[in-house]
Amino acid sequence: MGQMKRAFAAVIAVIASAHLRRVGAQFQQACAALASRLTIPNTTIASTSFVAAGTNLAFPTVDASCGPPFQVVSSDICRVVLTVATSSRSHTAMEAWLPSNWTGRFLSTGNGGIGGCIQYTDMDYGSSLGFATTGSDNGHPGQNGTLFLNNIEVVKDFSWRSLLTSAVVGKQITRDFYGKPHDKSYYLGCSTGGRQGWKMAQEFPDVFDGIVAGSPALAWDNLISWSGMFFPLIVNAGPDGFPPPSTWPVIDAELLRQCDGIDGAVDGIIEDPALCNFRPEALICPPGNSSSCITRKQAKTVRAVFEPLFAEGILMYPGLEFGPGLVAAVFQIYSSRQFLFTDNWYRFAVFNNPAFNATVLTPEEIVFAWNLNPGDINTWSGDLSRFSNRGARILHYHGQQDQLISSANSNRYYDLVSRTMRLPPSSLDEFYRFFRISGMMHCGGGPGATFIGNTEASVASLDPDENVLMAMVRWIEEGIAPETITGTAFINQTKALGADFKRAHCRYPYRNVHTEKGDVKDPASWKCIL
Numbered sequence: 093m094g095q096m097k098r099a100f101a102a103v104i105a106v107i108a109s110a111h112l113r114r115v116g117a118q119f120q121q122a123c124a125a126l127a128s129r130l131t132i133p134n135t136t137i138a139s140t141s142f143v144a145a146g147t148n149l150a151f152p153t154v155d156a157s158c159g160p161p162f163q164v165v166s167s168d169i170c171r172v173v174l175t176v177a178t179s180s181r182s183h184t185a186m187e188a189w190l191p192s193n194w195t196g197r198f199l200s201t202g203n204g205g206i207g208g209c210i211q212y213t214d215m216d217y218g219s220s221l222g223f224a225t226t227g228s229d230n231g232h233p234g235q236n237g238t239l240f241l242n243n244i245e246v247v248k249d250f251s252w253r254s255l256l257t258s259a260v261v262g263k264q265i266t267r268d269f270y271g272k273p274h275d276k277s278y279y280l281g282c283s284t285g286g287r288q289g290w291k292m293a294q295e296f297p298d299v300f301d302g303i304v305a306g307s308p309a310l311a312w313d314n315l316i317s318w319s320g321m322f323f324p325l326i327v328n329a330g331p332d333g334f335p336p337p338s339t340w341p342v343i344d345a346e347l348l349r350q351c352d353g354i355d356g357a358v359d360g361i362i363e364d365p366a367l368c369n370f371r372p373e374a375l376i377c378p379p380g381n382s383s384s385c386i387t388r389k390q391a392k393t394v395r396a397v398f399e400p401l402f403a404e405g406i407l408m409y410p411g412l413e414f415g416p417g418l419v420a421a422v423f424q425i426y427s428s429r430q431f432l433f434t435d436n437w438y439r440f441a442v443f444n445n446p447a448f449n450a451t452v453l454t455p456e457e458i459v460f461a462w463n464l465n466p467g468d469i470n471t472w473s474g475d476l477s478r479f480s481n482r483g484a485r486i487l488h489y490h491g492q493q494d495q496l497i498s499s500a501n502s503n504r505y506y507d508l509v510s511r512t513m514r515l516p517p518s519s520l521d522e523f524y525r526f527f528r529i530s531g532m533m534h535c536g537g538g539p540g541a542t543f544i545g546n547t548e549a550s551v552a553s554l555d556p557d558e559n560v561l562m563a564m565v566r567w568i569e570e571g572i573a574p575e576t577i578t579g580t581a582f583i584n585q586t587k588a589l590g591a592d593f594k595r596a597h598c599r600y601p602y603r604n605v606h607t608e609k610g611d612v613k614d615p616a617s618w619k620c621i622l
Contacts, residue, residue, distance in 0.1 A: 116168065119192045123170035126269055132261055134177040143171050151212070155234030158209035166220035168192040172265055176257050178231065182245035184254040186228035188265045189215050195222035197565070198266055198274035200259045200300070202281020202288040204535075206250075206433045208232040214280060217548035221561075224274060226262030230254045230284075237436035242444050244467060251467035252291045259292075259299050276568055280561055282306035282535040282546060283497065286488075290505075291471045293486050297479035302564040303486040306546050307497050307535050310505050311409060312469045313442075315497060317458040318401040318409035320434035322426035324452045329393045334427075335386050335419060342384050343394060344416035346375050351414060356606035361531040361540050363604040365413035365492050366503060370398070397422050403455035408462065410500035413492060417533075421495035441466045472505075474512025480523040487525055487564050487574065489546065489597075491532025493539075502526065506600055517601055526600040527560075527577045541579030541595035543587075552580035552591070575599070578615060596620075 119142070126140040143149055145168050151161045172188040187210060201214035208229040218225035231249025232239040239246045249257075259277075267273045279300045281289050286308030292299050309315055326334050335343060351368035352358050362368060372394035377385035386394070397419055400411040412418055425431070430451050438450040442461045462470065479486070490502040506526050510516065531540015536550050543552040545559030553559055556566040556574070563574040576596035583589035593613035598604050598620035610617030 116192070119168065119170070122269065123190070126170065126172065126265075129268055130172075130265065132174075132176070132264060135261065136175045138173040138175065140170060140172050143169050149212075155209070157235035158207065158233075163212040163216055166216050169219050170269060174261075176261055178249050178253050178257055179245040181243060182231060182249050184228045184231045184249055184257055185233070186210070186226060186254075186258040186261065187215065188262050189219040189225045190266065190269050191219040191222055191224065193222045194224060194270060196275035197223045198263055198277045199223035199225045200255065200262060200277075200279050201225060201227040202255065202279070202285020203228075203230045204283045204285060205235050206237050206436055207235040207284070208250075209235065211281075211285070213548045217551075217561075218280065220548075221554075223278065224262070224266040224270070226258045226265075228254045228258035236432070237440045240436070240440040240466075241446065247441050247467035247469070251469040252288070252295065255288045255292065256296055256299065276301045276565075278561070278564060278568075279303045279305075280546075282308075284309050286310075287312060287471050289486070290488075293476060293479045293484070294471060294473040295468075297476075297482060297484060301484055302568040303484070304489075304546065304560050304564050305486060306489045306560075307491060307494055307499075308471075308488070308502065308505075309497055310470075310501060311472050313437075313461045313465060314401065314409040314458070314470075315501070316434050316437045317403075317453055317461060318498070319426075319431045319496075320438075320450060320453050321401055322397070322422050323430045325393070325396055326423065326427045329389070329396075332387070333389045333393050334423060335390045335394060337420070337423075339386050339390070340420040343372065343375065343386070343419050346370075346372070347414060347416055350374070355604060356608060357612040359612045360416070362415055362492065363530045364528070365415055366500065367603075368414040370414045394419055401458070403458040406459070408458060410498050410504055412495075413499050415493040416539075417493060418495055421533075425495065437461075472508070474505075474508040474510075476509060476524065477513060483523075485523050485564065485567050485573075487527070487560055487567070489527045489529055489544070489560060489577065491529045491534060491536070491538060491540075491542065493531055494534045496534040499528065502528075503600065521573065521599070525574060527574075527597050528600055528603075529577070529579060529597050530595070530604065531581075532579075537585065539581070541581040541593060541597070542585075543580040543582065544577050544597075552582075552587075558594075576620065 123142045127137050143165050147165045149163050154161045170190040175185050177183045199218040201211050210227040215225045215227045231254040277300045279289050286305040289303045289305030347370050354367050355363035372391040375386045376388050376391050398411045401409040435450045439448045490499045492499050532538045532542040543550045545551045556562040558578045566572050578596045580594050581592045583592045594615045596615050602620035604618050
């Protein structure tokens with residue numbers, strides 16, 4: 093009897109293998125024939141090609157500022173490379189990755205920075221999970237804004253049109269290739285990609301059923317202006333006014349001493365920085381002592397690092413929320429020259445003047461940029477009624493140690509939506525949930541439980557309770573909304589070393605507190621409270 097079972101199993105395996113080979117051959121043939129079948133207006137198809145799982149796919153023409161010019165592909169895909177004209181003087185380059193294990197789901201991916209860089213890692217992440225996945229260069233190549241100069245059409249592409257175009261075209265390619273339309277449509281992006289997701293929710297609510305928008309660059313013009321305040325701050329402080337590197341650990345230790353225990357646990361992670369009122373003046377050196385302390389001038393600079401941006405008496409952008417490592421990050425990011433994104437945006441998009449000096453921005457220039465709102469990029473509407481009325485959902489997250497985009501701005505946006513729609517959190521929960529990820533830096537990294545599946549590199553699990561993308565899929569397809577998002581912290585932030593701890597991150601306006609009834613590394617010892 094055992095021999096018969098083994099023989100039967102062997103026959104089944106041979107049949108299955110032959111079936112897979114046949115499906116694989118059919119998939120490759122369909123991919124090769126796809127170019128001749130696609131008829132998309134204003135579009136040039138560069139290639140349609142089969143890419144086998146495990147291939148190290150090279151991108152030799154990608155701008156050097158976009159990062160590594162290659163991506164290891166995790167699953168068999170049909171890769172479509174094309175360019176779409178968005179106006180008479182603008183176009184967007186895009187790709188569609190169509191997996192052989194298609195689930196019926198469609199996913200668009202976003203961009204980062206001021207960039208025209210297809211996020212190939214996000215495309216691989218989506219396609220490996222069975223999503224027909226698209227990405228675009230956001231209407232221009234590379235991490236710079238030089239092509240914005242005297243061309244509002246390119247600015248519009250960067251603001252919203254490139255993503256909208258790639259989603260619409262990608263859905264048609266998906267339908268043409270698989271012979272049927274997608275079942276559900278999703279979006280995944282962080283930073284600029286987070287802002288792009290919110291732009292779709294605010295202005296184009298029919299495009300996606302579920303949006304995952306992280307660390308979003310909302311209130312874009314004011315964010316860019318706020319980012320431009322750090323370089324002159326450092327210059328004006330001078331060598332004796334900005335705390336030297338030797339004092340950065342001292343500042344972090346004092347900040348944690350004042351604020352770490354607010355959540356009930358002294359673990360190096362501040363769960364709710366909004367409750368922290370750090371006083372750097374406590375570090376001012378007493379007479380006769382110059383070690384483990386800073387000068388009065390340096391304390392003033394530390395306070396300025398965390399201050400909000402005002403212009404003409406108006407709050408333009410909130411300051412950084414208090415967190416360890418941020419004084420060092422500000423110096424390392426902004427000290428060498430004016431921030432590239434600020435410089436490029438003001439010279440090429442706001443004033444259309446390459447000679448404009450963006451080194452020091454005046455209050456009048458800051459207000460002018462906000463009111464001009466080039467390409468309608470600010471993305472600051474609190475009315476999500478069209479989005480919610482069609483049953484779409486959005487999951488918003490932000491790291492609480494973000495060194496590039498103040499996490500306080502996400503709190504502020506949530507409150508704007510609540511006020512605009514006159515809805516309390518219990519009602520917003522029906523379609524909009526915002527999770528503050530303690531200890532996370534910009535879109536990932538940091539000492540907290542930051543592996544939440546928001547990118548391919550930050551996947552600890554595909555369990556919807558521990559993965560923001562799969563949490564959105566479950567919310568849309570099963571109607572189960574995420575109550576918390578459980579993140580994982582790996583030892584030294586390295587997967588190979590194993591998990592250090594997990595923590596369930598609360599949805600806003602709830603905050604995480606330790607119950608004092610267990611180890612701080614035990615997620616069960618924490619609870620969400622208002």
